[in-house]
Structure formats: C-alpha cells, structure tokens
C-alpha cells in the first residue's frame with residue numbers, strides 16, 4: 471500500500487448516489503448513467519425520485535433503480551443498500567444547509583443538519599462497507615466519495631453548524647481511507663463552491679448577507695460542472711477533489727496531512743504552500759473588514775444610550 475496512480479472503472483459498475491433526485495446528485499446520476507454504469511439513487515421523496523428516474527431514462531435510455539429512505543434511519547438505509555446489491559462506487563451526497571448565526575439558530579436545526587450530513591454518511595458507509603469489501607480483489611478498485619463543501623475547508627460567517635458538519639466529514643474520510651486502503655477502496659472528498667441547485671435557491675431565501683458576501687469570494691458553478699469534476703476525481707482515485715480555481719487554492723492551503731497519490735500534486739503543494747498561505751491571509755484581512763462595526767453606527771448607538779440614561 472503506497473501512493474500510486476490508479477483508475478477506477480465506471481462502465482458496468484454499480485454506482486449508488488444519495489440525494490440523487492435533485493441538484494448535484496441528479497447531475498451525477500445522469501453522467502454515470504451515460505457512462506454505462508448501473509445507477510441507484512436514494513432520497514426521501516418518492517415523487518422526486520420517480521421524476522428523476524423518468525428524466526434519466528429519457529435522456530440516456532438507462533433504467534435507474536430508486537430507493538426511498540431517510541439517511542437518518544439506519545435500518546431503512548441498510549435495507550435499501552442490501553436491496554440494491556453490492557456497490558462499487560458509493561456517493562454520499564445527501565446534505566442540508568440552513569445558514570444562520572449560531573446565536574439565532576435553534577439547537578434542533580443544528581442537530582438536524584448533523585444527523586443528515588454526518589450521521590447519515592456514517593449510516594451509509596456502515597451499511598454498504600461489508601458488501602463493498604466482499605470479493606473486492608476480483609471486482610476491481612472501489613470508491614467511497616463524500617460530498618463536502620468549500621465551507622468544509624474554511625469556516626464561514628453564518629455556517630457555524632453547516633461548516634462544522636462538513637469539517638466532520640473530512641476527519642471521517644481521512645481515517646476511513648486508512649481503514650479501507652488494503653481492500654482497494656479509495657476515498658474521495660468533494661469540495662464545491664456555491665452551486666446552482668434547488669437546494670441553493672431555498673438556502674438563498676434565508677442567507678445572512680455576510681454569508682453571501684464571503685461565499686461570493688469563490689465563483690458560482692452549475693451542478694453539471696460539479697458532477698463532471700466529481701466523476702473525473704473519482705476515476706483517478708483523488709482523495710481531495712476541488713471544483714474551481716479558488717477550490718484548487720483552498721485545497722493547497724488546507725492540504726494538512728491528507729493522502730496524495732499524485733507526485734506532481736504533492737510537489738505543487740510543497741512549492742505553493744507559503745505563497746498560498748499569504749494569499750489566504752489577504753482573503754482573511756479582506757473578510758475582517760466586512761465584520762468591522764460602522765463607526766457612525768457605533769456613535770449613534772452610544773448617543774442613544776446616553777439619551778436613555
């Protein structure tokens with residue numbers, strides 16, 4: 471077991487995608503189907519799953535299997551994964567994002583995000599791993615891909631709970647890679663910026679202005695572009711999959727002790743480390759200015775206080 475380049479084949483393999491009925495997951499399902507994979511998708515809403523199945527059938531001619539389950543329910547996840555049959559590429563893409571300052575966000579909402587984003591991913595991997603490992607040698611290399619976010623590389627105003635849930639996935643992924651590499655299973659973490667999906671549209675209705683401003687430091691992408699980057703990364707067995715230029719920089723800035731199987735990328739990470747840190751500091755200083763209290767507002771509030779007293 472050592473860094474080496476690998477190729478994870480897609481054609482005729484079983485790809486299981488959660489959150490495959492909408493946004494990035496739906497784009498992934500389309501792409502994998504057109505690459506000749508056998509595709510299963512899982513989400514809660516049966517009607518959205520049926521609509522996705524029909525759309526994929528229409529555009530690719532491929533019949534996708536659908537599973538209605540809530541990732542928070544381990545028994546339901548286990549049943550779906552067993553009914554679907556042994557998986558070669560597991561994509562844990564389900565995720566919810568409710569931005570709000572910690573001070574105002576309810577504990578129930580924070581817990582909900584953790585249950586879906588983090589515990590849901592544990593449930594999926596726990597349920598799928600036994601059958602993924604079985605006869606692996608004769609089935610070729612496998613992949614477990616986990617959808618994080620650029621908010622899982624840097625903490626962002628308004629994302630205390632969401633960023634924490636996405637950072638958690640990185641710890642899970644790094645440790646898991648140690649545990650499954652001997653079974654020829656390759657873990658990938660994907661870090662998209664804001665991506666045009668039904669989920670983002672919903673999110674934008676309640677996003678604090680500062681969250682939008684800071685997240686705007688990275689360009690917006692289409693679900694289709696994120697799906698393409700994801701598939702390329704999975705095929706190469708990349709541990710970290712950035713999606714745009716800002717993402718490449720963030721990945722170098724946060725390389726830490728994550729696995730790197732490309733010698734070229736490892737070299738680049740070492741050379742670029744200090745200039746990228748400098749660039750990161752400039753971004754931080756730029757964001758800091760946005761948190762500064764307007765001096766006029768401060769004067770007004772202190773004079774208001776004087777009037778009150």
Ligand SMILES: NC(=O)C1=CN([C@@H]2O[C@H](COP(=O)(O)OP(=O)(O)OC[C@H]3O[C@@H](n4cnc5c(N)ncnc54)[C@H](OP(=O)(O)O)[C@@H]3O)[C@@H](O)[C@H]2O)C=CC1
Pocket residue numbers: 488489490491492493494495512513514515516518539540541542563564565566567586617618619620661662663664665666667668669670
């Ligand atoms: N859009 C963006 O800006 C970005 C998104 N991401 C991440 O990408 C992933 C996908 O996001 P996006 O495509 O925008 O999301 P969407 O909201 O468009 O789709 C989310 C999908 O997840 C499913 N899902 C949600 N909750 C559950 C649950 N409890 N159990 C099973 N399935 C569930 C939904 O189906 P149903 O509701 O029927 O269950 C749906 O299929 C998420 O992990 C998100 O954090 C990362 C960076 C940016």
Ligand SMILES: CCCCCCCCCCCCCCCC(=O)[C@@H](N)CO
Pocket residue numbers: 567619620621624626662663664665670673684685686687688716717719720723746747749750753
């Ligand atoms: C070293 C130099 C680095 C320079 C780039 C820094 C850019 C940081 C931008 C972070 C954007 C976070 C978007 C989260 C999107 C998301 O997950 C939500 N839409 C919910 O889905």
